[in-house]
Every structure is written in C-alpha cells, then in structure tokens.
Amino acid sequence: MEKLREDVTCSICLDILNNPVSIECGHNFCQGCLSIHWSEVSVQGRRCPECRAPCSRGRMIPDTRVKSLVEKFTELLREEPEPQGPGAPPEMGRPVQLVRLDGKGGLTLDEEALSRCLEQGGVGDAPVCLVSIVGEQRLGKSFLLNYLLRRLQSPDARDGSWMGQEDELLEGFEWRADMQPVTHGVWAWSQPFWVPTEGGKVAVLLVDTEGSMDIERNKETSIKLSAMSMLLSSYQILNIGCRVKDPDLEYLEMFVQVAEVVGGAYGLEPIQHLDLLVRDSNIPGVLGAQGGEQYLKHVRQWQMLEETSPCKHPKTLEALSRSSSRCYLMPFPGERIVSGSEGRLRGNGPRTDSEPPAMCRAM
Known part of the structure; x- marks a missing residue:
C-alpha cells in the first residue's frame, strides 16, 4: 500500500491526487495545487515542481489513467482495518x-x-x-x-x-x-x-x-x-x-x-x-x-x-x-x-x- 501510495501522491501537497493532471515532463499533480503553484510565477518561469524541468506552454492535461489508479487506491484504503487508538502500533x-x-x-x-x-x-x-x-x-x-x-x-x-x-x-x-x-x-x-x-x-x-x-x-x-x-x-x-x-x-x-x-x-x-x-x-x-x-x-x-x-x-x-x-x-x-x-x-x-x-x- 505504501508503494502504491507513492504513485498516487501529489508532490506539492503530499496528499492523494485530486483531479490529477500531467505536464510536459510527464509528472502528475493535483490540478488545484499546480494552478496555485504556477500562479506565483510568470509564464516564462514555470517549471515542474518535482524535476524543475521548464514548462514553457504551462499546459495541464487531465490524466484519466492516473485518476483511475487513484480511485482504486481509495477503495483499498476503505477496506483497511480501523486504527485501534493509543494502544495500536505506530504507523509511518x-x-x-x-x-x-x-x-x-x-x-x-x-x-x-x-x-x-x-x-x-x-x-x-x-x-x-x-x-x-x-x-x-x-x-x-x-x-x-x-x-x-x-x-x-x-x-x-x-x-x-x-x-x-x-x-x-x-x-x-x-x-x-x-x-x-x-x-x-x-x-x-x-x-x-x-x-x-x-x-x-x-x-x-x-x-x-x-x-x-x-x-x-x-x-x-x-x-x-x-x-x-x-x-x-x-x-x-x-x-x-x-x-x-x-x-x-x-x-x-x-x-x-x-x-x-x-x-x-x-x-x-x-x-x-x-x-x-x-x-x-x-x-x-x-x-x-x-x-x-x-x-x-x-x-x-x-x-x-x-x-x-x-x-x-x-x-x-x-x-x-x-x-x-x-x-x-x-x-x-x-x-x-x-x-x-x-x-x-x-x-x-x-x-x-x-x-x-x-x-x-x-x-
């Protein structure tokens, strides 16, 4: 589950991807997170928050494949047992x-x-x-x-x-x-x-x-x-x-x-x-x-x-x-x-x- 979480995590908010989009270099982010991140810089200064590659066009393409993966991961999370409170072993x-x-x-x-x-x-x-x-x-x-x-x-x-x-x-x-x-x-x-x-x-x-x-x-x-x-x-x-x-x-x-x-x-x-x-x-x-x-x-x-x-x-x-x-x-x-x-x-x-x-x- 932890390895799968890495594939569906936004590197900006470090939470599960919400409305995942892809950019020129191939990395995925939440659409809202990337919009806010890029709103603070000029169009010419836009870079990938993960690999720092230039993103001259500033395009965000909805990624249906990753969105489907997020939905499957979310379903798996629902099936996990509930935490047991202060007596439970610590999670990562x-x-x-x-x-x-x-x-x-x-x-x-x-x-x-x-x-x-x-x-x-x-x-x-x-x-x-x-x-x-x-x-x-x-x-x-x-x-x-x-x-x-x-x-x-x-x-x-x-x-x-x-x-x-x-x-x-x-x-x-x-x-x-x-x-x-x-x-x-x-x-x-x-x-x-x-x-x-x-x-x-x-x-x-x-x-x-x-x-x-x-x-x-x-x-x-x-x-x-x-x-x-x-x-x-x-x-x-x-x-x-x-x-x-x-x-x-x-x-x-x-x-x-x-x-x-x-x-x-x-x-x-x-x-x-x-x-x-x-x-x-x-x-x-x-x-x-x-x-x-x-x-x-x-x-x-x-x-x-x-x-x-x-x-x-x-x-x-x-x-x-x-x-x-x-x-x-x-x-x-x-x-x-x-x-x-x-x-x-x-x-x-x-x-x-x-x-x-x-x-x-x-x-």
Missing part, C-alpha cells in the same frame, strides 16, 4: 498540508486534513498536543522537526540510538540545504504519537510552518501564518539563529498581537507554551538547557533595562517571563550541513546526544 505517517495560501495572501485551514490526522491515530476524546516550530526562513526548522520525528518514533530509546544510523538519510518533512524556500503554508505529520504523562497518554502532532521574515513574501502574510500556527499549537518553539536579536522579538510581538485578536473571537489562547531554540549558538558559556536558562534571563533583563518606557515588546516580555518558558542553546552542527548534505549524521559535526532529547523530554 507522512506530512499533510493544514493551511494553504491563495494568490491574494489569504489563509485557508483544511479542516478535513486536520480531522484525518486525528482520526488516523484514533484520538477520539484524548488530549492532543500540537508541537510547532516558527521562525525565520532557511534556518533548519523542517530539518529539526525530522529529528524530533525520529525521537518520537523511538520512545523507548535510552541513548542516542534514536537519532538513527550514521549513513541514514533524513526523511519526513521536506527540506533542502539551499537558499530556496521549501515549506509553504502549515504542514503536520499525519500520524499522532502517543506520549505518556501523569494524566494519561497524550496524542502529539508535529507541525511545520513556512518561514517568516521572507523578503519574497508579503510581511502581513508571514505574520498571519505564524499567528495561525500559534493558535493551532499547544507547544510553540521559536527557532532563532546564533543569538536573540531585536527583529526576532519584534516579529514575535506581532505574532502574538495578531493571535490575540483572532483568538479572542474564538475563545483561544494566543500562546499556550513558548520555548526559544537558539541554533548555531555563538553565545559563550554552557550549551543546552542550562546555558539557555542563563541566556533567557539575560534576554529578559535586556528587555526590561534597555527598552524605553513604555516597553517596546510588552507581549513578548510577558510570554518569555512565564515560568513555563524555556530556552535551549544548540551548537553549530558542521560545515557539511550548510554545503548540502542529505541529513546523515556522519560528517555533520559532533554527535550531541544530550541536546535534542532534552527538548523531547520537555514536550
């Missing part, structure tokens, strides 16, 4: 798009996709925790999520074995080691992970959000995207490069402000839990949670002492002053990550087994 899962953007910058939540994610894990009335990462584009959010994914897929590991084999490719959420944006909108891993807590098991979903502060993206759209991610999520991670900078706090302030306005209309908390994750840390001193605790105190003091009255980022300061908010400092993983690796552990710098697990345990 895949990324699905929860929030899409239209050509005018409007956001649409795919409630059906979200419902499918919850139904696949047999969530029912069990508590759900959505763990989301937001932050500046091209700073490794999807890369990090794939390691959190590995950790959740190996809940019983007591050492660094959960990180995978030295030569194992890093798979899960789509990522690339270059400057081109990869994630568009908001995505989630389709299969919840059941995590034991004092109050019983909690269904955890990982959420990947398009990078903010993108010079190619309308600023208002970036803020709305991150604010929606905050409203959806129970556990929010703000991904920052090197050290906390004033623009990071300014954007977080705007995220929270928009989330407050929208959430107020639906009785939602603008932010439930916030952690700072400082990547490629160049901050002298201890790394990990211990160094992060010291650095977070410094950030709060800097905000209180350096800002004029009234405070420039009051909502950010309030969020970071909560007792539940934490900060983690992670080291630079090595030059080969930046120069274009495939996520293999071999050659990616020192294997810091203690860092990611600390965050996973905190979740």
